[in-house]
Amino acid sequence: MTQQDQADIDRLIHEPARRVIMTILYAVESADFLYLLRETRLSKGNLSSHLSKLEAAGYVAIDKTFRGKVPLTMCRLTDQGRTAFRRYREYLKKVIAAMTR
Amino acid sequence: MDDLQHELDAVEKRTRRYWFQDGVVEMSSGAVFLVVAIYLLIQNAWRDTLPHTVFNIAFPVLIVVLVFAGRWMVRTVKDRYVHPRTGYVSFRRREGHRWARGALAFVIAALTTLVISRSPVLLNWIPALEGLVFAVAFFALGRNVDILRFPVEGLLCALVGVALAVSRLQEDVAAALLFAWLGVVLVAGGLGAFIGYTRQLPPSEQE
Numbered sequence: 542m543t544q545q546d547q548a549d550i551d552r553l554i555h556e557p558a559r560r561v562i563m564t565i566l567y568a569v570e571s572a573d574f575l576y577l578l579r580e581t582r583l584s585k586g587n588l589s590s591h592l593s594k595l596e597a598a599g600y601v602a603i604d605k606t607f608r609g610k611v612p613l614t615m616c617r618l619t620d621q622g623r624t625a626f627r628r629y630r631e632y633l634k635k636v637i638a639a640m641t642r
Numbered sequence: 643m644d645d646l647q648h649e650l651d652a653v654e655k656r657t658r659r660y661w662f663q664d665g666v667v668e669m670s671s672g673a674v675f676l677v678v679a680i681y682l683l684i685q686n687a688w689r690d691t692l693p694h695t696v697f698n699i700a701f702p703v704l705i706v707v708l709v710f711a712g713r714w715m716v717r718t719v720k721d722r723y724v725h726p727r728t729g730y731v732s733f734r735r736r737e738g739h740r741w742a743r744g745a746l747a748f749v750i751a752a753l754t755t756l757v758i759s760r761s762p763v764l765l766n767w768i769p770a771l772e773g774l775v776f777a778v779a780f781f782a783l784g785r786n787v788d789i790l791r792f793p794v795e796g797l798l799c800a801l802v803g804v805a806l807a808v809s810r811l812q813e814d815v816a817a818a819l820l821f822a823w824l825g826v827v828l829v830a831g832g833l834g835a836f837i838g839y840t841r842q843l844p845p846s847e848q849e
Contacts, residue, residue, distance in 0.1 A: 561653055564657075565653060567654070569657060569731050569733055569734060570735075572732070573725075573730040573731070574729070575725075576660075576729025576730065577729070578729070580656070611721075611726075615732075630650065640644075
């Protein structure tokens with residue numbers, strides 16, 4: 542990856558744990574904290590911290606809700622987050638194509 | 643970079659697989675197919691009588707009821723046994739894909755009807771065709787979500803479809819038996835997956 546590539550890439554998404562969180566949330570409508578915890582294999586504190594960063598950037602919305610009597614912390618990508626992740630993936634594809642040329 | 647792309651694809655596939663990997667959807671679909679098979683067998687037993695006509699008229703109603711009952715079963719079982727273990731996920735509805743699949747099913751049905759009306763001998767091969775359609779659907783799904791038991795279930799359906807076609811049973815009975823077999827395969831496959839899933843993963847503590 543060139544220095545220009547590194548400058549262009551969305552660093553907030555490019556961090557490995559956040560990249561996985563964004564990928565999961567991109568594939569679904571929303572997922573709860575427990576699911577993200579199991580899939581990312583992060584600690585609760587770590588996952589909370591990454592989600593907070595993504596929420597602060599406007600990429601992720603977090604809603605406290607109930608399903609029946611069970612409390613759930615649901616996370617979903619905002620439109621901004623969805624666009625940012627789509628752009629990130631397109632960018633990756635472009636870089637891969639350029640490298641294989 | 644290429645590894646990164648593969649990693650993202652794998653995470654996405656794993657997320658899609660989550661809906662199917664516990665076997666609940668299979669059990670529910672299998673139960674629906676079993677009920678349809680029993681219904682068709684009972685209907686066939688009253689051939690050329692008034693109840694047969696009533697069964698014919700009531701069939702669409704049964705399908706609607708079964709679709710809702712199946713959804714209720716999936717939701718209830720997942721809420722009770724799956725979500726407390728591995729979390730709740732709300733999946734996106736792909737309306738465009740749904741319409742495309744509906745259109746494809748309509749075209750296949752129309753072509754099949756056209757071909758059979760021109761050559762009634764092919765009527766005997768309907769179970770084989772149905773088995774093949776199920777097999778293709780299961781293969782595609784298995785590939786999409788990376789679950790090996792789906793292609794196996796599809797293969798079993800295709801084989802039984804061919805066996806029923808060769809046996810030259812009456813078409814309604816053959817269809818009922820194929821649905822019954824599909825139901826048994828799906829319930830057995832789903833139940834096995836479900837038992838393994840719940841044993842392997844104990845309920846999680848509250849977040």
